[in-house]
Amino acid sequence: MTxxxxxxxxxxxxxxxRPDAVRLDAVRVSYPPRRRGGRALLxxxxxxxSAAPGELVALVGPSGCGKTTLLEVVCGLREPDGGTLEGAxxxxxxxxxxxxxxxxxxxxxxxPARLRHAPRVRARAQAHPLFAAFGLGGFERSRPYxxxxxxxxxxxxLRTLLSGKPVLCLDEPFGALDALTRAEMRDWLASALARExxxxxxxxxxxxxxxxxxxxxxxxxxxxARVRATIEVPLPRPRSATDPATLAIRERALEALxx
Amino acid sequence: xxxxLIVIALLGAWEAYARLGSVDDLVLPAxxxxxxxxxxxxxxxxxxxxxxxxxxxLGIVAALxxxxxxxxxxxxxxxxxxxxxxxxxxxxAVPIVIVAPLLIVWLGFxxxxxxxIITLICFFPVVVTTLDALAAVxxxxxxxxxxxxxxxxxxxxxxxxxxxxxxxxxxAKIAVAxxxxxxxxxEYAGSSEGLGNVILQAIPQxxxxxxxxxxxxxxxxxxxxxxxxxxxxxxxVPWAHRDPDWSTRR
Numbered sequence: 001m002t003x004x005x006x007x008x009x010x011x012x013x014x015x016x017x018r019p020d021a022v023r024l025d026a027v028r029v030s031y032p033p034r035r036r037g038g039r040a041l042l043x044x045x046x047x048x049x050s051a052a053p054g055e056l057v058a059l060v061g062p063s064g065c066g067k068t069t070l071l072e073v074v075c076g077l078r079e080p081d082g083g084t085l086e087g088a089x090x091x092x093x094x095x096x097x098x099x100x101x102x103x104x105x106x107x108x109x110x111x112p113a114r115l116r117h118a119p120r121v122r123a124r125a126q127a128h129p130l131f132a133a134f135g136l137g138g139f140e141r142s143r144p145y146x147x148x149x150x151x152x153x154x155x156x157x158l159r160t161l162l163s164g165k166p167v168l169c170l171d172e173p174f175g176a177l178d179a180l181t182r183a184e185m186r187d188w189l190a191s192a193l194a195r196e197x198x199x200x201x202x203x204x205x206x207x208x209x210x211x212x213x214x215x216x217x218x219x220x221x222x223x224x225a226r227v228r229a230t231i232e233v234p235l236p237r238p239r240s241a242t243d244p245a246t247l248a249i250r251e252r253a254l255e256a257l258x259x
Numbered sequence: 260x261x262x263x264l265i266v267i268a269l270l271g272a273w274e275a276y277a278r279l280g281s282v283d284d285l286v287l288p289a290x291x292x293x294x295x296x297x298x299x300x301x302x303x304x305x306x307x308x309x310x311x312x313x314x315x316x317l318g319i320v321a322a323l324x325x326x327x328x329x330x331x332x333x334x335x336x337x338x339x340x341x342x343x344x345x346x347x348x349x350x351x352a353v354p355i356v357i358v359a360p361l362l363i364v365w366l367g368f369x370x371x372x373x374x375x376i377i378t379l380i381c382f383f384p385v386v387v388t389t390l391d392a393l394a395a396v397x398x399x400x401x402x403x404x405x406x407x408x409x410x411x412x413x414x415x416x417x418x419x420x421x422x423x424x425x426x427x428x429x430x431a432k433i434a435v436a437x438x439x440x441x442x443x444x445x446e447y448a449g450s451s452e453g454l455g456n457v458i459l460q461a462i463p464q465x466x467x468x469x470x471x472x473x474x475x476x477x478x479x480x481x482x483x484x485x486x487x488x489x490x491x492x493x494x495x496v497p498w499a500h501r502d503p504d505w506s507t508r509r
Contacts, residue, residue, distance in 0.1 A: 075406050092406040098399055101498030102421040115409045145498060163407055
């Protein structure tokens with residue numbers, strides 16, 4: 001699946017210095033009918049978007065609009081019915097942290113290395129330095145059920161990062177958290193990505209989150225998902241939620257959503 | 260505390276009924292008589308308890324292994340599920356009272372037929388609870404393993420086996436009580452030792468209190484095994500009872 005994706009072969013756009021890390025062209029996805037004789041459900045229709053290496057593209061749209069399906073396509077977990085996908089291997093981080101309850105926090109973060117057949121000691125040693133750097137120091141041996149929601153999400157993000165894939169697909173990573181933790185995690189993610197730059201597709205229904213984190217915001221329509229607007233966010237970082245420039249971007253995104 | 264009071268109250272009622280009622284103590288000995296038999300026959304009872312305990316302990320382990328292996332085979336292969344599941348359910352309908360003597364003829368008077376009988380009646384709850392646990396594996400966890408490029412075997416190792424462990428252990432807990440009954444059946448069918456054998460010998464000798472003492476030991480042993488399995492559960496699968504997320508998904 002993802003392994004069949006080579007590096008991009010799409011013609012570079014004039015003036016572009018680097019090839020896109022991810023490029024979707026007219027992607028269409030439908031779900032087979034639930035019952036025999038029922039109608040197939042069109043989840044994504046004709047979506048084209050791309051992200052350059054190191055870029056963070058936020059996908060916002062009404063809930064149930066097919067954003068998750070789109071990420072699954074990018075990660076090779078679902079075959080599109082039409083259109084093409086090019087780009088580097090991508091890894092999915094779901095809204096639920098999905099930490100394995102039978103492993104401690106460090107083992108959870110080290111899981112990708114274990115799956116690449118690294119011995120436990122080496123896998124843990126690789127993950128360990130990032131624990132302190134990402135505000136998880138001292139929680140290495142905690143079981144997932146002993147951690148708060150925000151902590152669990154940090155471990156899950158670390159695991160995603162340690163998969164070693166160049167493209168991260170984050171599916172509402174803070175959607176299940178309370179508002180305070182959410183704002184805190186948003187800043188945490190911004191600093192984590194500043195430290196470990198990756199090409200990132202971030203699905204969210206929170207336009208403020210998008211305005212603060214993204215280089216570009218892609219606004220999607222209700223199901224079936226179509227690209228409704230693309231908003232560039234040329235603001236310097238770190239950004240503040242109350243900054244007029246951020247607020248203006250937020251307004252534009254909201255307007256595009258309502259249209 | 261309350262548990263102890265309840266037990267004392269029950270024993271007291273039994274004692275009163277046996278003494279004041281008109282029940283022959285050859286039919287229902289009072290707890291005090293059973294207690295006396297426990298003490299007087301302690302050597303005999305201890306030797307035979309050891310025999311039965313060994314049968315039951317090994318039988319539970321064999322049932323746990325066989326049950327988990329069968330559950331895994333059924334889980335991994337749909338044709339095996341179709342072929343084996345009806346056979347397993349059918350195996351539980353086989354009247355063990357009829358089969359036990361045949362197994363004795365076939366396997367001799369040693370521990371082998373006892374293990375066979377105990378395993379036969381105990382593996383089934385393990386298979387069912389393990390399969391349930393495997394079926395309840397979070398599909399999102401499978402998706403996670405796929406996005407991390409895990410192979411089918413790795414999915415089994417990292418997600419399915421750990422998820423199935425609590426199921427297998429609950430199955431073993433259910434099996435404990437029937438395992439003791441199975442051991443007594445097996446000893447009735449043909450043996451020269453074990454607590455079932457003690458009961459079998461005591462009744463025609465009119466040593467009813469000894470038979471009751473043996474039965475009390477069997478019950479106490481079942482409780483002990485159950486407690487040990489609960490302890491093993493707490494040590495091996497601490498997440499199964501603490502993670503609220505997890506318990507609602509199961």
